[in-house]
Amino acid sequence: MDIAVSARSLTKSFGRREVLHGVDFEVQAGSVFGVIGPNGAGKTTTMRCLLDIIRPNGGEVRVLSQDPRAGGPDLRRRIGYLPGELFLEGRVTGRKLLSHYEAVSGPVPPGRIDELAERLDLDLDRHTRKLSKGNKQKLGLVQAFMHQPELLVLDEPTSGLDPLIQQEFHAMLREARHNGQTIFLSSHVLSEIQQTADTVAILRDGRIIAVESVTGLRESAVRHLRFTASHAAASDAVALLTAVPGIGNIEVLESNGGVTLSAVLEGAIQPLLHALGRLELTDLVLEEPDLEESVLKMYAMPRKEVR
Numbered sequence: 495m496d497i498a499v500s501a502r503s504l505t506k507s508f509g510r511r512e513v514l515h516g517v518d519f520e521v522q523a524g525s526v527f528g529v530i531g532p533n534g535a536g537k538t539t540t541m542r543c544l545l546d547i548i549r550p551n552g553g554e555v556r557v558l559s560q561d562p563r564a565g566g567p568d569l570r571r572r573i574g575y576l577p578g579e580l581f582l583e584g585r586v587t588g589r590k591l592l593s594h595y596e597a598v599s600g601p602v603p604p605g606r607i608d609e610l611a612e613r614l615d616l617d618l619d620r621h622t623r624k625l626s627k628g629n630k631q632k633l634g635l636v637q638a639f640m641h642q643p644e645l646l647v648l649d650e651p652t653s654g655l656d657p658l659i660q661q662e663f664h665a666m667l668r669e670a671r672h673n674g675q676t677i678f679l680s681s682h683v684l685s686e687i688q689q690t691a692d693t694v695a696i697l698r699d700g701r702i703i704a705v706e707s708v709t710g711l712r713e714s715a716v717r718h719l720r721f722t723a724s725h726a727a728a729s730d731a732v733a734l735l736t737a738v739p740g741i742g743n744i745e746v747l748e749s750n751g752g753v754t755l756s757a758v759l760e761g762a763i764q765p766l767l768h769a770l771g772r773l774e775l776t777d778l779v780l781e782e783p784d785l786e787e788s789v790l791k792m793y794a795m796p797r798k799e800v801r
């Protein structure tokens with residue numbers, strides 16, 4: 495499959511302070527690639543390097559097979575960019591501003607702007623200066639999506655949007671992916687990346703510390719479980735469970751004829767099911783994997799422990 499965006503050994507300093515220390519990643523064309531990381535990790539800086547808004551100090555960046563420094567306006571037209579912070583000054587309406595952007599970003603299919611504005615519940619005839627944070631964000635999204643670019647680069651796209659509009663935005667992402675567009679987005683919120691992305695990259699202190707498919711992350715994530723078995727001694731049930739790879743935090747919640755245990759599982763579920771098959775279960779709860787917990791753990795780990 496083609497690579498739509500890549501960075502190799504990307505470094506960026508502001509003054510004497512290096513904030514990207516050799517960032518590496520590849521984004522498959524037609525996929526949704528989500529970058530998550532704590533404040534100040536370097537997400538916005540990475541995106542700005544991809545768009546040639548700022549120049550890297552070292553490394554190599556490729557966007558739609560071109561060096562963004564050399565791509566110029568032609569490359570820019572193939573990209574839709576939602577910056578983290580939109581500066582909307584002046585006495586223009588949203589509609590007027592978008593027609594100005596259209597001149598820069600290239601042709602927009604007839605009716606497309608109104609359709610997007612309607613979906614996001616945005617009034618295009620208000621002065622941009624008077625728009626609330628969420629409405630400014632909607633205008634930024636219309637601007638990024640309107641010309642149906644090959645690549646969407648979206649910095650914290652749902653920031654300031656209410657839950658209903660977030661859902662509509664997720665639908666827009668799915669449609670874009672379905673149309674073969676590539677999406678590179680950043681978020682603080684894992685659940686959002688979990689819902690929308692194929693691949694997640696975790697950026698911490700100016701380095702990518704893990705790149706995983708969302709499916710892979712789910713498989714290796716922590717799951718909480720609880721079960722009740724009849725006619726079993728607590729010690730036998732605990733011994734069975736202890737032998738399962740990746741099991742921890744075993745707690746006996748009740749032991750009275752039968753036994754109720756809780757535990758966490760970090761790893762494959764098949765060995766667990768195999769062990770539980772030897773008990774007479776009357777209840778079993780295996781919760782959705784907690785990806786947030788796994789990612790927070792990666793943020794906190796010493797660097798060499800992260801895969």
Ligand SMILES: Nc1ncnc2c1ncn2[C@@H]1O[C@H](COP(=O)(O)OP(=O)(O)OP(=O)(O)O)[C@@H](O)[C@H]1O
Nearest residue numbers: 508513531532533534535536537538539540578682
């Ligand atoms: N123009 C600049 N001049 C100096 N330092 C900068 C500049 N832009 C970013 N930085 C610094 O670079 C580091 C990375 O910032 P960046 O905005 O890329 O992080 P981020 O991951 O997008 O954070 P957030 O989630 O808070 O938006 C931060 O320490 C920030 O202070």
